[in-house]
Amino acid sequence: MILRNNVVRSLSNLEKRYRSARECKRWRDRHSFVFRSNIQNPPNSIRVEAINAVWKDYWKTDPKWAQYYWSINGIASPYYIPSDFYFTKLCKTLNSIDRFGWPLFQDKNYIDLIFRGVRQPDTIVRNVSGQYLDNDYQPLTVQEAVALCEKEDDLIIKPSVDSKMGRNIEFITQETKKDSNGILSVLQNKGEDFVVQRVLCQHHKMAELNPDSINTVRVQTLLWKGHVYILSALVRIGVKGCRIDNPHTSNGVSCVLTPEGKMIGTAYDRDWRPYKKLQNGIPVRGFEVPYYDRIIDAVIRLQYRVPHFRLVGWDMTVSEDGEPIMIEANLDTPEIYFHQLGTGPLIKDPDLFCEVMDFVSGRGKE
Numbered sequence: 001m002i003l004r005n006n007v008v009r010s011l012s013n014l015e016k017r018y019r020s021a022r023e024c025k026r027w028r029d030r031h032s033f034v035f036r037s038n039i040q041n042p043p044n045s046i047r048v049e050a051i052n053a054v055w056k057d058y059w060k061t062d063p064k065w066a067q068y069y070w071s072i073n074g075i076a077s078p079y080y081i082p083s084d085f086y087f088t089k090l091c092k093t094l095n096s097i098d099r100f101g102w103p104l105f106q107d108k109n110y111i112d113l114i115f116r117g118v119r120q121p122d123t124i125v126r127n128v129s130g131q132y133l134d135n136d137y138q139p140l141t142v143q144e145a146v147a148l149c150e151k152e153d154d155l156i157i158k159p160s161v162d163s164k165m166g167r168n169i170e171f172i173t174q175e176t177k178k179d180s181n182g183i184l185s186v187l188q189n190k191g192e193d194f195v196v197q198r199v200l201c202q203h204h205k206m207a208e209l210n211p212d213s214i215n216t217v218r219v220q221t222l223l224w225k226g227h228v229y230i231l232s233a234l235v236r237i238g239v240k241g242c243r244i245d246n247p248h249t250s251n252g253v254s255c256v257l258t259p260e261g262k263m264i265g266t267a268y269d270r271d272w273r274p275y276k277k278l279q280n281g282i283p284v285r286g287f288e289v290p291y292y293d294r295i296i297d298a299v300i301r302l303q304y305r306v307p308h309f310r311l312v313g314w315d316m317t318v319s320e321d322g323e324p325i326m327i328e329a330n331l332d333t334p335e336i337y338f339h340q341l342g343t344g345p346l347i348k349d350p351d352l353f354c355e356v357m358d359f360v361s362g363r364g365k366e
Contacts, residue, residue, distance in 0.1 A: 034064050037068050037071070042063075042067045042071075043076040045076045045078055046067050046070055048063050050063075051063040051066060051078050053078070054078040054079060055078070057357075058085075058361045059082070061085065062082065065083070066078060066080040069340055072268075072274065073341055073344070075344035079344075079348065080344070081336060081345065081347070083337070086336050089360060090311075090356075091311060094222075094311045094356075094359075094360065095308075095309045095310060095312075096309065105309070106161060106331060107160050107161050107193075108158060108159075108161075108195045108328070109123075109126045109127075109133075109160045109195055111326075111328070114306070115326060118301070118302060119323050119325045119326070120326050120327070121198060121200055122135070122197060123195055123196070123197050124148050124155060124196045124197060124198065125145045125148055125187075125195075125196040126160070127160070127187075127192050127193060127194050130192040134148065142184070142188075145187060145196075146184050149183045149187075150183060152172075152198060154173055154174075154198070155173075155198060156169060156196070156197055156198075157169065157170045157187075157190060157194055158195055159190075159193060159194050170190075172196070200319075202214050202317050202318065202319070203317075205288075206289070206317060208282065209235070209237045209278060209280075210237050210239060212240055213238025213252070214238075214317055215235060215317070216236050216317050216327060217236075217289055217315075217317065218313055218314065218315055218335070219295065220232045220233065220311070220334055220339055220346065221311070221314065222310060222311050222356070223307055223309075223311075223312075224310065225355075228300045228304070230296060231339070232256060232346060233256070233261075234254050234257055234338055234339060234342060235257060235287075235289060237254070237255070237267070237278060238252045253267035253269050253275055253278070254267060254338040255268075256338065256341070256342025257292070260288070260292070261295075263287045263289075264285065265284060266284060268338060268342070272337070272341060294318075294323070294324050295316050299312075299314045302326065312330065312331055312334060313329075313334025313335060314326065314328075314329055314330070315327040315328040315330070
Protein backbone atom coordinates (compact mmCIF):
# COMPACT_ATOMS: atom_id res chain seq x y z
CA MET A 1 0.00 0.00 0.00
CA ILE A 2 2.83 2.39 0.88
CA LEU A 3 4.56 1.57 -2.41
CA ARG A 4 1.33 2.10 -4.32
CA ASN A 5 0.75 5.50 -2.65
CA ASN A 6 4.32 6.56 -3.44
CA VAL A 7 3.88 5.58 -7.09
CA VAL A 8 0.58 7.46 -7.33
CA ARG A 9 2.15 10.52 -5.70
CA SER A 10 5.13 10.41 -8.04
CA LEU A 11 2.91 10.12 -11.10
CA SER A 12 0.79 13.00 -9.86
CA ASN A 13 3.86 15.19 -9.37
CA LEU A 14 5.10 14.29 -12.85
CA GLU A 15 1.75 15.20 -14.33
CA LYS A 16 1.79 18.58 -12.54
CA ARG A 17 5.30 19.34 -13.75
CA TYR A 18 4.36 18.35 -17.31
CA ARG A 19 1.24 20.48 -17.21
CA SER A 20 3.19 23.42 -15.79
CA ALA A 21 5.91 23.07 -18.45
CA ARG A 22 3.26 22.94 -21.16
CA GLU A 23 1.55 26.07 -19.82
CA CYS A 24 4.88 27.91 -19.61
CA LYS A 25 5.63 27.03 -23.23
CA ARG A 26 2.20 28.30 -24.26
CA TRP A 27 2.82 31.66 -22.60
CA ARG A 28 6.31 31.93 -24.07
CA ASP A 29 4.98 31.08 -27.53
CA ARG A 30 2.31 33.75 -27.16
CA HIS A 31 5.05 36.30 -26.50
CA SER A 32 7.58 35.03 -29.01
CA PHE A 33 8.15 38.63 -30.13
CA VAL A 34 9.89 39.22 -26.79
CA PHE A 35 12.36 36.40 -27.36
CA ARG A 36 12.94 37.37 -31.00
CA SER A 37 13.89 40.89 -29.97
CA ASN A 38 17.50 41.95 -30.19
CA ILE A 39 17.86 44.70 -27.59
CA GLN A 40 21.17 46.51 -27.88
CA ASN A 41 23.23 47.76 -24.92
CA PRO A 42 20.74 47.27 -22.07
CA PRO A 43 21.72 48.81 -18.72
CA ASN A 44 23.65 46.65 -16.28
CA SER A 45 20.59 46.30 -14.03
CA ILE A 46 18.80 44.16 -16.63
CA ARG A 47 21.70 42.13 -17.97
CA VAL A 48 21.94 38.40 -17.34
CA GLU A 49 23.99 38.71 -14.15
CA ALA A 50 21.61 41.18 -12.50
CA ILE A 51 18.51 39.19 -13.47
CA ASN A 52 20.02 35.95 -12.16
CA ALA A 53 21.02 37.60 -8.90
CA VAL A 54 17.37 38.49 -8.22
CA TRP A 55 15.62 35.45 -9.70
CA LYS A 56 18.05 32.54 -9.13
CA ASP A 57 16.05 31.13 -6.19
CA TYR A 58 12.63 31.65 -7.77
CA TRP A 59 12.52 31.05 -11.52
CA LYS A 60 14.75 30.57 -14.55
CA THR A 61 14.03 34.00 -15.97
CA ASP A 62 15.05 35.11 -19.42
CA PRO A 63 16.49 38.66 -19.20
CA LYS A 64 14.72 39.53 -22.44
CA TRP A 65 11.51 40.11 -20.47
CA ALA A 66 13.02 43.01 -18.52
CA GLN A 67 14.99 44.21 -21.53
CA TYR A 68 11.91 44.31 -23.74
CA TYR A 69 9.91 46.31 -21.19
CA TRP A 70 12.86 48.71 -20.82
CA SER A 71 13.11 49.14 -24.60
CA ILE A 72 9.53 50.47 -24.58
CA ASN A 73 9.19 52.46 -21.37
CA GLY A 74 12.82 53.29 -20.50
CA ILE A 75 12.50 51.85 -16.97
CA ALA A 76 15.31 49.40 -16.19
CA SER A 77 14.69 46.96 -13.33
CA PRO A 78 15.47 43.30 -12.63
CA TYR A 79 12.13 42.98 -10.82
CA TYR A 80 9.89 42.76 -13.91
CA ILE A 81 7.74 39.65 -13.54
CA PRO A 82 7.85 37.42 -16.66
CA SER A 83 4.47 36.32 -17.97
CA ASP A 84 5.20 32.58 -17.95
CA PHE A 85 6.02 32.74 -14.22
CA TYR A 86 3.19 35.14 -13.44
CA PHE A 87 0.36 33.15 -15.02
CA THR A 88 1.54 29.60 -14.32
CA LYS A 89 3.07 30.00 -10.86
CA LEU A 90 2.52 33.30 -9.06
CA CYS A 91 -1.22 33.73 -9.65
CA LYS A 92 -1.97 30.08 -8.97
CA THR A 93 -0.08 30.21 -5.68
CA LEU A 94 -1.39 33.53 -4.40
CA ASN A 95 -4.97 32.82 -5.47
CA SER A 96 -6.82 29.68 -4.41
CA ILE A 97 -7.89 28.90 -7.95
CA ASP A 98 -8.40 25.17 -7.37
CA ARG A 99 -10.28 25.66 -4.16
CA PHE A 100 -13.93 24.58 -3.92
CA GLY A 101 -16.26 27.42 -4.76
CA TRP A 102 -13.89 29.36 -7.02
CA PRO A 103 -16.22 29.19 -10.08
CA LEU A 104 -18.96 30.74 -7.96
CA PHE A 105 -16.77 33.76 -7.22
CA GLN A 106 -16.22 34.27 -10.95
CA ASP A 107 -19.90 34.02 -11.91
CA LYS A 108 -21.34 37.47 -12.60
CA ASN A 109 -24.72 36.21 -11.42
CA TYR A 110 -23.40 35.96 -7.86
CA ILE A 111 -20.79 38.69 -7.43
CA ASP A 112 -23.41 41.16 -6.23
CA LEU A 113 -24.08 38.79 -3.31
CA ILE A 114 -20.40 38.42 -2.45
CA PHE A 115 -19.53 42.09 -2.84
CA ARG A 116 -22.70 43.71 -1.55
CA GLY A 117 -22.34 47.17 -0.07
CA VAL A 118 -20.55 48.58 -3.12
CA ARG A 119 -22.59 49.86 -6.05
CA GLN A 120 -22.73 47.53 -9.05
CA PRO A 121 -24.56 47.50 -12.41
CA ASP A 122 -28.33 47.02 -12.13
CA THR A 123 -29.28 43.49 -13.14
CA ILE A 124 -32.57 42.97 -14.96
CA VAL A 125 -32.44 39.28 -15.89
CA ARG A 126 -30.16 36.40 -14.96
CA ASN A 127 -29.71 33.05 -16.63
CA VAL A 128 -28.09 30.40 -14.44
CA SER A 129 -27.60 26.98 -16.01
CA GLY A 130 -30.59 27.65 -18.31
CA GLN A 131 -32.93 28.94 -15.58
CA TYR A 132 -34.13 32.51 -15.98
CA LEU A 133 -34.19 34.57 -12.75
CA ASP A 134 -34.91 38.18 -11.88
CA ASN A 135 -32.58 40.44 -9.91
CA ASP A 136 -33.78 38.88 -6.64
CA TYR A 137 -33.22 35.32 -7.92
CA GLN A 138 -36.93 34.66 -8.38
CA PRO A 139 -37.74 32.28 -11.27
CA LEU A 140 -38.92 33.65 -14.60
CA THR A 141 -40.25 32.15 -17.78
CA VAL A 142 -38.47 33.22 -20.95
CA GLN A 143 -41.54 35.32 -21.82
CA GLU A 144 -41.32 37.11 -18.47
CA ALA A 145 -37.58 37.71 -19.05
CA VAL A 146 -38.35 39.26 -22.43
CA ALA A 147 -41.04 41.47 -20.88
CA LEU A 148 -38.60 42.82 -18.28
CA CYS A 149 -36.08 43.63 -21.00
CA GLU A 150 -38.72 45.40 -23.10
CA LYS A 151 -39.23 47.94 -20.30
CA GLU A 152 -35.61 49.10 -20.48
CA ASP A 153 -33.99 51.51 -22.92
CA ASP A 154 -30.45 50.16 -23.23
CA LEU A 155 -29.13 46.84 -21.94
CA ILE A 156 -25.89 44.91 -22.03
CA ILE A 157 -25.69 41.12 -22.09
CA LYS A 158 -22.55 39.45 -20.77
CA PRO A 159 -21.61 35.81 -20.34
CA SER A 160 -21.67 35.25 -16.59
CA VAL A 161 -18.72 32.86 -16.70
CA ASP A 162 -15.52 32.89 -18.79
CA SER A 163 -16.07 36.38 -20.16
CA LYS A 164 -12.57 37.80 -20.03
CA MET A 165 -11.37 40.62 -22.30
CA GLY A 166 -14.88 41.78 -23.19
CA ARG A 167 -15.59 38.72 -25.32
CA ASN A 168 -19.13 37.81 -26.44
CA ILE A 169 -20.73 40.97 -25.06
CA GLU A 170 -23.89 42.19 -26.82
CA PHE A 171 -26.32 45.06 -26.43
CA ILE A 172 -30.11 45.28 -26.56
CA THR A 173 -31.04 48.65 -28.02
CA GLN A 174 -34.13 50.30 -29.49
CA GLU A 175 -32.99 48.87 -32.82
CA THR A 176 -33.24 45.37 -31.36
CA LYS A 177 -36.83 46.02 -30.29
CA LYS A 178 -37.95 46.94 -33.81
CA ASP A 179 -38.12 43.22 -34.50
CA SER A 180 -41.01 41.74 -32.52
CA ASN A 181 -38.85 38.72 -31.69
CA GLY A 182 -35.59 40.67 -31.41
CA ILE A 183 -35.08 40.36 -27.67
CA LEU A 184 -36.22 36.73 -27.62
CA SER A 185 -33.73 35.88 -30.36
CA VAL A 186 -30.87 37.57 -28.51
CA LEU A 187 -31.66 35.71 -25.28
CA GLN A 188 -32.05 32.35 -26.97
CA ASN A 189 -28.85 32.78 -28.96
CA LYS A 190 -26.97 33.38 -25.70
CA GLY A 191 -27.93 29.90 -24.53
CA GLU A 192 -27.32 29.82 -20.79
CA ASP A 193 -25.20 31.41 -18.07
CA PHE A 194 -25.44 35.11 -18.81
CA VAL A 195 -26.55 38.32 -17.15
CA VAL A 196 -28.61 41.20 -18.58
CA GLN A 197 -27.86 44.59 -17.02
CA ARG A 198 -28.65 48.26 -17.52
CA VAL A 199 -25.91 50.11 -19.35
CA LEU A 200 -24.01 52.24 -16.88
CA CYS A 201 -23.98 56.02 -16.90
CA GLN A 202 -20.43 57.13 -16.14
CA HIS A 203 -19.14 60.40 -14.71
CA HIS A 204 -18.92 63.10 -17.37
CA LYS A 205 -15.16 63.44 -16.87
CA MET A 206 -14.68 59.74 -17.66
CA ALA A 207 -16.94 60.13 -20.72
CA GLU A 208 -14.61 62.84 -22.04
CA LEU A 209 -12.01 60.13 -22.72
CA ASN A 210 -14.43 58.36 -25.08
CA PRO A 211 -18.21 58.86 -24.82
CA ASP A 212 -19.02 55.69 -26.76
CA SER A 213 -17.61 53.29 -24.13
CA ILE A 214 -17.69 52.94 -20.36
CA ASN A 215 -14.07 53.78 -19.55
CA THR A 216 -12.95 51.78 -16.56
CA VAL A 217 -10.25 51.88 -13.91
CA ARG A 218 -8.42 48.59 -13.30
CA VAL A 219 -6.86 48.50 -9.83
CA GLN A 220 -4.48 45.68 -8.93
CA THR A 221 -4.42 44.89 -5.21
CA LEU A 222 -2.28 42.54 -3.15
CA LEU A 223 -3.41 41.34 0.28
CA TRP A 224 -0.22 40.56 2.16
CA LYS A 225 0.19 40.00 5.90
CA GLY A 226 -3.09 41.72 6.64
CA HIS A 227 -2.37 44.83 4.56
CA VAL A 228 -3.81 45.71 1.15
CA TYR A 229 -1.21 47.09 -1.24
CA ILE A 230 -2.25 49.06 -4.32
CA LEU A 231 0.28 47.61 -6.75
CA SER A 232 -0.89 49.53 -9.81
CA ALA A 233 -3.91 51.17 -11.39
CA LEU A 234 -4.74 52.11 -14.95
CA VAL A 235 -7.53 53.52 -17.11
CA ARG A 236 -8.87 51.52 -20.05
CA ILE A 237 -10.25 53.73 -22.81
CA GLY A 238 -12.32 52.68 -25.81
CA VAL A 239 -12.40 54.17 -29.29
CA LYS A 240 -15.06 56.03 -31.24
CA GLY A 241 -17.91 53.79 -32.33
CA CYS A 242 -16.97 50.92 -29.99
CA ARG A 243 -18.86 50.39 -26.76
CA ILE A 244 -16.22 48.14 -25.19
CA ASP A 245 -13.11 49.62 -23.58
CA ASN A 246 -11.01 46.45 -23.24
CA PRO A 247 -7.92 46.93 -25.46
CA HIS A 248 -7.66 43.20 -26.11
CA THR A 249 -11.09 43.21 -27.77
CA SER A 250 -11.36 46.72 -29.17
CA ASN A 251 -8.69 49.03 -30.50
CA GLY A 252 -8.60 50.91 -27.23
CA VAL A 253 -5.66 51.82 -25.04
CA SER A 254 -4.63 51.55 -21.41
CA CYS A 255 -2.78 54.18 -19.40
CA VAL A 256 -1.29 53.67 -15.94
CA LEU A 257 -2.22 56.13 -13.18
CA THR A 258 -0.07 57.88 -10.64
CA PRO A 259 -0.87 57.28 -6.94
CA GLU A 260 -2.93 60.47 -7.12
CA GLY A 261 -5.08 59.11 -9.97
CA LYS A 262 -3.53 61.06 -12.86
CA MET A 263 -2.63 59.44 -16.17
CA ILE A 264 1.06 59.22 -16.94
CA GLY A 265 2.35 60.53 -20.26
CA THR A 266 1.94 57.39 -22.37
CA ALA A 267 -0.91 54.99 -23.15
CA TYR A 268 -0.45 51.61 -24.87
CA ASP A 269 -2.59 49.50 -27.17
CA ARG A 270 -2.78 45.69 -27.28
CA ASP A 271 0.31 45.53 -29.49
CA TRP A 272 2.26 47.57 -26.88
CA ARG A 273 2.43 50.61 -29.17
CA PRO A 274 2.73 53.94 -27.29
CA TYR A 275 0.40 56.93 -27.66
CA LYS A 276 0.79 60.46 -26.32
CA LYS A 277 -2.72 61.49 -27.36
CA LEU A 278 -6.05 59.69 -27.42
CA GLN A 279 -7.97 59.11 -30.63
CA ASN A 280 -10.02 62.26 -29.97
CA GLY A 281 -6.89 64.38 -29.54
CA ILE A 282 -6.94 64.62 -25.74
CA PRO A 283 -3.39 64.57 -24.33
CA VAL A 284 -2.74 61.50 -22.23
CA ARG A 285 -0.65 63.19 -19.57
CA GLY A 286 -2.40 64.76 -16.64
CA PHE A 287 -6.00 63.55 -17.00
CA GLU A 288 -7.26 62.99 -13.47
CA VAL A 289 -9.79 60.25 -12.65
CA PRO A 290 -12.65 61.86 -10.69
CA TYR A 291 -13.10 60.62 -7.12
CA TYR A 292 -10.10 58.33 -7.44
CA ASP A 293 -9.64 58.23 -3.66
CA ARG A 294 -13.14 56.74 -3.34
CA ILE A 295 -12.27 54.02 -5.85
CA ILE A 296 -9.17 53.10 -3.84
CA ASP A 297 -11.14 53.03 -0.57
CA ALA A 298 -13.72 50.76 -2.22
CA VAL A 299 -11.25 48.20 -3.60
CA ILE A 300 -9.45 47.98 -0.27
CA ARG A 301 -12.75 47.11 1.42
CA LEU A 302 -13.57 44.62 -1.32
CA GLN A 303 -10.18 42.90 -1.15
CA TYR A 304 -10.78 41.96 2.48
CA ARG A 305 -13.97 40.13 1.39
CA VAL A 306 -11.90 37.51 -0.45
CA PRO A 307 -8.67 36.94 1.51
CA HIS A 308 -8.01 33.58 -0.18
CA PHE A 309 -7.54 35.57 -3.41
CA ARG A 310 -4.51 37.66 -2.53
CA LEU A 311 -3.96 39.24 -5.97
CA VAL A 312 -7.05 40.78 -7.59
CA GLY A 313 -7.75 43.08 -10.52
CA TRP A 314 -10.81 45.26 -9.85
CA ASP A 315 -12.70 46.85 -12.76
CA MET A 316 -14.27 50.06 -11.50
CA THR A 317 -15.86 53.23 -12.81
CA VAL A 318 -17.45 56.31 -11.27
CA SER A 319 -21.07 57.42 -11.40
CA GLU A 320 -22.11 60.98 -12.20
CA ASP A 321 -22.60 61.62 -8.49
CA GLY A 322 -19.10 60.38 -7.66
CA GLU A 323 -19.93 56.93 -6.32
CA PRO A 324 -17.54 54.08 -7.21
CA ILE A 325 -19.13 51.29 -9.25
CA MET A 326 -17.65 47.81 -9.25
CA ILE A 327 -18.06 46.14 -12.63
CA GLU A 328 -16.00 43.01 -12.20
CA ALA A 329 -13.45 41.28 -9.96
CA ASN A 330 -10.68 39.37 -11.73
CA LEU A 331 -9.77 36.76 -9.15
CA ASP A 332 -7.77 34.17 -11.06
CA THR A 333 -5.13 35.71 -13.33
CA PRO A 334 -5.48 39.51 -13.44
CA GLU A 335 -3.68 41.24 -16.30
CA ILE A 336 -0.04 42.33 -15.89
CA TYR A 337 1.32 43.70 -19.20
CA PHE A 338 -0.13 47.21 -19.20
CA HIS A 339 0.75 47.70 -15.54
CA GLN A 340 4.41 46.91 -16.17
CA LEU A 341 4.49 48.84 -19.44
CA GLY A 342 3.34 51.97 -17.67
CA THR A 343 5.52 52.38 -14.60
CA GLY A 344 7.77 49.34 -14.39
CA PRO A 345 7.57 46.15 -12.28
CA LEU A 346 4.21 45.23 -10.78
CA ILE A 347 5.83 44.80 -7.33
CA LYS A 348 8.24 47.69 -7.08
CA ASP A 349 9.36 47.41 -3.48
CA PRO A 350 12.33 44.97 -3.34
CA ASP A 351 11.53 43.77 0.19
CA LEU A 352 7.90 43.06 -0.64
CA PHE A 353 8.99 41.42 -3.89
CA CYS A 354 11.33 39.03 -2.06
CA GLU A 355 8.71 38.18 0.59
CA VAL A 356 6.11 37.34 -2.05
CA MET A 357 8.55 35.37 -4.21
CA ASP A 358 9.82 33.40 -1.20
CA PHE A 359 6.22 32.40 -0.48
CA VAL A 360 5.42 31.54 -4.09
CA SER A 361 8.54 29.44 -4.46
CA GLY A 362 7.90 27.62 -1.18
CA ARG A 363 10.89 29.18 0.59
CA GLY A 364 8.94 31.22 3.10
CA LYS A 365 5.56 31.85 4.71
CA GLU A 366 3.18 34.73 4.34
